Amino acid sequence: MAKPRKPYSISTIRRRVDKKWSIAVRVRAGNKCEVCGLEDARLNAHHVIGRKVQAMGTLRWALQNGVSCCPRCHKYGATSFHVNPPVSMEWFRMNRSDDYTYILFHYTDSLEGKDAAGVREYLLWVESVLDKAIADSACNSTPAVV
Numbered sequence: 093m094a095k096p097r098k099p100y101s102i103s104t105i106r107r108r109v110d111k112k113w114s115i116a117v118r119v120r121a122g123n124k125c126e127v128c129g130l131e132d133a134r135l136n137a138h139h140v141i142g143r144k145v146q147a148m149g150t151l152r153w154a155l156q157n158g159v160s161c162c163p164r165c166h167k168y169g170a171t172s173f174h175v176n177p178p179v180s181m182e183w184f185r186m187n188r189s190d191d192y193t194y195i196l197f198h199y200t201d202s203l204e205g206k207d208a209a210g211v212r213e214y215l216l217w218v219e220s221v222l223d224k225a226i227a228d229s230a231c232n233s234t235p236a237v238v
């Protein structure tokens with residue numbers, strides 16, 4: 093009889109969900125920089141509300157909180173999210189107004205107070221949402237011209 097598989101630890105699931113969030117943000121944007129439109133770049137998924145703002149915050153895995161960016165628009169350019177937050181937040185408010193509003197209402201959402209089973213259940217639910225978002229984005233994208 094096969095040995096039952098040990099369940100994945102919460103930190104393993106969290107890492108997997110972090111990766112899927114990043115993929116979902118970039119795929120949703122058609123693998124382009126949402127700010128400058130650059131396609132041929134190593135894209136990053138930027139957290140509008142940073143992961144360190146709230147250790148247990150659930151915006152970490154909300155697609156509303158992600159922007160697909162090239163490195164210049166993410167971290168290095170004069171108007172990038174990291175170098176110039178006021179300018180980039182204004183871009184976000186103007187171009188992603190529904191998500192901006194979502195963030196204003198959800199930035200205190202947290203897993204704080206959930207026990208391990210609750211955290212695991214939440215992460216697995218988020219993972220299923222992200223898997224669906226990735227699959228839907230892949231279906232909706234225009235096939236590459238060959």
Ligand SMILES: [Zn+2]
Pocket residue numbers: 125126127128129130161162163164165166
């Ligand atoms: Zn860019």
